[in-house]
Amino acid sequence: MILKSSSDYQGIxxxxxxxxxxxxxxxxxxxxxxxxxxxEHDVKVHMNKALGTGIITKNExxxxxxxxxLGRMCLDLEQVLDGVYVTMLFYDRERNFAFHxxxxxxxxxxxDFFNVINQQGLLNEDCASCGRAV
Numbered sequence: 001m002i003l004k005s006s007s008d009y010q011g012i013x014x015x016x017x018x019x020x021x022x023x024x025x026x027x028x029x030x031x032x033x034x035x036x037x038x039x040e041h042d043v044k045v046h047m048n049k050a051l052g053t054g055i056i057t058k059n060e061x062x063x064x065x066x067x068x069x070l071g072r073m074c075l076d077l078e079q080v081l082d083g084v085y086v087t088m089l090f091y092d093r094e095r096n097f098a099f100h101x102x103x104x105x106x107x108x109x110x111x112d113f114f115n116v117i118n119q120q121g122l123l124n125e126d127c128a129s130c131g132r133a134v
Contacts, residue, residue: 088102089101095118097118098114
């Protein structure tokens with residue numbers, strides 16, 4: 001997936017906002033994250049099965065494909081940056097919200113704290129390295 005404009009990023013942010021909280025998406029990511037660094041075919045088989053059996057919808061499958069692409073980018077960077085976990089976050093400036101994009105080396109549940117930070121309006125320069133970066 002090649003992002004060409006800010007509207008492409010906005011679409012990803014909207015997907016992240018909608019789907020990151022869904023239990024079935026978290027369940028799928030828990031299965032998919034360990035496979036991201038392996039053959040893409042293995043992941044595709046799992047996703048097609050989940051889609052075919054109605055565990056996920058077509059929109060959720062598209063969302064997971066975006067997450068996998070972002071996850072592969074993180075893993076590629078982790079191979080270059082020795083001993084580092086790479087995390088990709090997206091920021092909605094208008095609402096001052098941060099959304100988990102990818103970090104396949106950490107459990108999906110690790111990023112639930114962004115929901116609390118977003119709901120309580122805690123994202124600022126004093127909110128860890130992510131807040132400082134934003």
